[in-house]
Structure formats: structure tokens, C-alpha cells
Amino acid sequence: MTVGIHRDNVAIVLQRPRYPENIGAAARAMRNMGFSQLIVVSPGIWDEERIRRLATHAAGPVVDTIRRCDDLQTALSPFHYVIGTTARLGGQRPVIKSPEVLAQNLIPLSLTNTIAIVFGPEDRGLTAEDLKYCHQTVNIPTVNFSSLNLAQAVMVICYCLSTAGRPDLPPPTPRLANRAELDRLDAELTETLVRIGYVNPENPDYWMSRIRRFFARIGLRAGDAGILRGICRQIRTYGERQYAEGRQAEKSSTGRESAF
Ligand code: SAH
Secondary structure, eight states: OOEEOOGGGEEEEEESOOOHHHHHHHHHHHHHHTOOEEEEESOSOOOHHHHHHHHTGGGHHHHHTOEEESOHHHHHTTOSEEEEEOSOOOSSSOEEOOHHHHHHHHHHHHHHSOEEEEEOOTTTOOOHHHHTTOSEEEOOOOSSOOOOOHHHHHHHHHHHHHHOEESSOOOOOOOOOOHHHHHHHHHHHHHHHHHTTSSOTTOHHHHHHHHHHHHHHHTOOHHHHHHHHHHHHHHHHHHHHHHHHHHHHHHHHHHHHHHO
């Protein structure tokens, strides 16, 4: 028995798309490949007539159920695994250069986790800040000219996901922490590591991006994120208590001195 991707657990997220036609064409590509969850974050123009013209009647239901969000972090918060798509190679972040390999990897994940695939705006693509939320990045290989039209990029990814299959049921990946849980951990860990002097407050992202990549690689579960947050809180409480006790000791020794 061949096992494919669990389509209901996959959403396509368009971050700041500029042209309504691309939203419509992306909806159509999704409909062709059997995907239905489309999230649009902060579109340049929202013009339903222009969207529907390109979506065609068949993808009407995808357009009807589009979820609109004001920011990417909120849009991604319920998802357990986030993939960023990029036309650009280079930079520190490892990029999977094969949508087919990505699709194979996502099959077991999709059985138990919700997955968001994020596409960037037509002019600039996803920013470093957007990629912060992504567990992995994927590139569609091209020849010489790397930048695909947004909706065509959606089509290639949906096609690869849709046609991927594994000969037998892979062991499902356990349920991972969702983005909201990871974002809370990220905030607490950054604060703690800055306070204990491990991370430079001027440029916390330098180290945090490495730690984020490490977490993405090992696949934290909700309970793991909870333990790490608990450790952070305990470190801060310990530091505050030591500081308060030090102040107290300083005061009493000053008091004693003044008594002499
Ligand atoms: N000029 C931008 C490309 C934007 S194209 C840049 O240099 O990054 C709009 C979006 O389509 C991209 O953000 C990405 O999500 C997707 N896309 C375009 N070409 C792609 C490629 N070769 N591989 C993966 N995604 C691609």
C-alpha cells in the first residue's frame, strides 16, 4: 500500500502577495492538486474579483475559505511544522534543493502534524525575519534564472507533495510543539540567555538563529518546549534570588560598618 501526504494537514501560506491574480492562480493550482487550506497574510491589494478571475469557478471553494491574517507569526502559530520556499541559495541556512525529497520527508510528519508551506512576496521573497519561523527551507531547482512566478512556485510544490508516495506506512513523526509554543520558548530563552550574558543584547539573533536551527533539527515536542521554558524561568528566579540576597548582605554589612 502506498502512503501519500495527508493533504488536510497541509496549508499554503502567501506572505504579503502583491497581486490578486497570483492569489487566484495559487488557489487554482491548489485545487488541481487537492489542497484546500489557503492563508493570505497582509496582501498588497485585496480584490476578490481579480482573485476569482484567475482561480476560475472550480477553485471557488478554496477562495471562499481563505483565511486572512495581518502578520505571519499569528498565521503560523497553530502549525507544527513550517517550510519556507526560496528562490535564493546561499546564506547560513541549509536549503533542501529538491521539492521531491521535501515531499518524502513530509509524508510521515503530515500524518500527525499540521504543516504550513510559506511563499514570499513577488518582488523580494521571504525576509530573514520570515524565515525565522521556518523549520526548513526548500528551493525549486532552475536553470540560470531562479525566480519563478509565485503561483507557479505554489504549483510545483503542490504537485510534488501530491504525487509523492512511500511504499509502506512510515512510522508517524510524534506530535511536535506548534509555532506558538516555540515562539514562547524563543522569547523566554532569548531573555534568559541575554540576562546571563550568553547572548549579546545588541545582536541576539546571531546566536538565537543557531539555537532555533538546532531545535528545528531535533524536532521539539510540546512537553520538551515546556521543560526548557521551566528551566529558563528557574534560572531567572535563581539569578534574581542571588541578586536580592547579595544586596541584602551588602546592606547588612554596610549597616554593621556604620554601627562601628
Ligand atoms: N525575487 C524574489 C523571488 C520572489 S518570487 C527573490 O529573489 O527571492 C515569489 C515567491 O515564489 C518566493 O518568495 C518563493 O516563495 C517562491 N519561489 C519563486 N521561485 C522559487 C524557487 N526557485 N524555489 C522556491 N520557491 C520559489
